Amino acid sequence: MKIGIVGGALQGMEAVFLSNKAGFETLVIDRKDSAPALSISDTHEVLDVVKDSEKAKAMLSDCDVVMPALEEMDALIALDEMMQGLEIPFLFDLASYNISSSKERSNSIMSELGVPIPKPWPECGFPAIVKPSSQSGSIGVSAVNSKEEMDAALKVVEDLNDTPVVQEFVSGKSVSIEVIGNGTSATSFKTTEVILDSNYDCKMVLCEPNVLPKEDNDIFAEIGKKVAEGIGLKALMDVEAIYTKKGLRVLEIDARIPSQTPAAVWAATNINILEELAFSSVGKSTGRVGRNDCSSYEHYIIEDGNLRTCGEKVFGKIKEPRMEQRFFGADEAITDYAPGKDVWRATVMNRGKDPADVLERRKSFIRNVMDECGLDEYIDRSPRMV
Ligand SMILES: Nc1ncnc2c1ncn2[C@@H]1O[C@H](COP(=O)(O)OP(=O)(O)O)[C@@H](O)[C@H]1O
Ligand SMILES: [Mg+2]
Known part of the structure; x- marks a missing residue:
């Protein structure tokens, strides 16, 4: 099996690592020759898939599956169009990505589905979190304790040309779960704990059977399945939540391959989420039964x-x-x-x-x-x- 991975940064390294563990041959395409995933792939091409779509299409036609590992909308749209003309599974769901890339849109869907999310402003009062609806990687996120801090945080979001999401500040363990859907039904995988560094960037992921108590773990898996089925997910997404004293509160969903958590799940359980996704895209099962170890x-x-x-x-x-x-x-x-x-x-x-x-x-x-x-x-x- 040969996989074409477009994007050679953090998500790309994750995709190559998992592909390698699944025994797939990898081709990575990135427009930068310094992209780190290039050196761990079997073959690579330095190419801009938007500007040079004909060449990209020719290279990807030679693959058995294709996965984007980037979050630039113009590239995702170009790939989505390109793949429509090819009979090759595309491990990505643009419609779900469009929902998940807006916290406004995904929060409103999650509310309708009865998924527990942090209370919205003004109901929540202080402390509150102000974040831009459409960014990722903690860009423009502020915790605020007063009207003055709130105004400053709203200004940050405005300067990013984005819409603010203001909600209850919740605290507890950060947890994450991956979900794969086929458009109608979905399966949740393993819960992992995400640990942050001093800049609120993820420095460590732990995969252990007891990250959450059994009951909450089942609730988390059920939330993942419900949201994925609710949006008709036809690929992979992850759900991020905080485990508060009152239970789980979902912060966001992201319908794309995440970095870090799938590799941690693989290391602990031998379940390879990318392999599962590739098999599921052709209606097959890997038949793998996971281990219950830790990583x-x-x-x-x-x-x-x-x-x-x-x-x-x-x-x-x-x-x-x-x-x-x-x-x-x-x-x-x-x-x-x-x-x-x-x-x-x-x-x-x-x-x-x-x-x-x-x-x-x-x-x-x-x-x-x-x-x-x-x-x-x-x-x-x-x-x-x-
Ligand atoms: N309601 C909240 N309460 C406390 N922390 C939050 C809340 N919302 C987001 N955060 C924190 O802010 C960071 C980024 O938030 P998130 O919603 O995951 O956005 P993104 O990752 O897309 O930037 C995370 O570290 C998360 O834990
Ligand atoms: Mg996040």
Whole structure:
């Protein structure tokens, strides 16, 4: 099976990693020759799919499935049109993406479906969250405690030319779940916990059977299925929620391949969401029964003689990475390490029978890197409490 992946940044690296684990041959197309997924793919092409759609079409016609791994609307629309003329499964659903890329639209659908979301303003009062409806990656998101802060936050959204979504500030564990739909019915996969760095960027994902109590885990899976079936999802989406004392509150849905969480799910369970999606697109099943193990997935940067955990945005600046196994003792890695290098990055995955086992393996990786590279300090920053 040959997969054409369009976009070679974080989502592209995720798609190549998973494709590789599924035994697929990969072709990555990106308009930038510095895109990090190019070096881990089997073949690649530096090409703008909007400007050079004829060439892109010719290259993609040679694939068995095609998946976009980017979030630029003009490229997604160009690909969607291009794929309509080809008899090749397109692992993307533009109509669902159009819903999920607007928090206004998706919140209103989720409310109608009875999905628990944070209370809207003004009902919620302070503290509140102000966020732009159509951005991603925490751009323009503010927590506000007063009328003055609210006005400043609204100005930020206005400057982004976007519509604000103002809602209750909720706190608790951040959790995520992937869902695959075929247009009529949908299946939810595993819940993961998402842990943020000091810039509110995701630095670690944990996949463990007990991220949520059984009852809430079932509710989360049911929410994912209900929303996917409600919007007629014909591909993959993820649902992000916060597990508050009052239960789950859904922050957003995103109908595209996420980065990080599918690899963590694969490391823990051997269920490969990209493989599941590729099979489901041709009406087949992989027949895989998952393991119930645990995993951690995290990003590191080695700089200034220190080993520091970092968010995926910092990791995303990696150049010409490769995939490794048993990397300083860790099970899986994507890295640009070379002996003697001063600055390098790594995404590292560890699996284990239980969370304690995973923690031991993480510590052992940290010790190995510190010792072998003669580093001074291990730094792990978290968000300041609001
Ligand atoms: N209602 C909320 N209460 C508390 N934190 C929130 C709320 N909404 C969003 N956040 C936080 O803001 C960040 C981005 O929000 P999200 O809704 O996921 O938008 P996006 O990822 O598309 O930028 C996340 O870290 C999330 O935890
Ligand atoms: Mg988000």
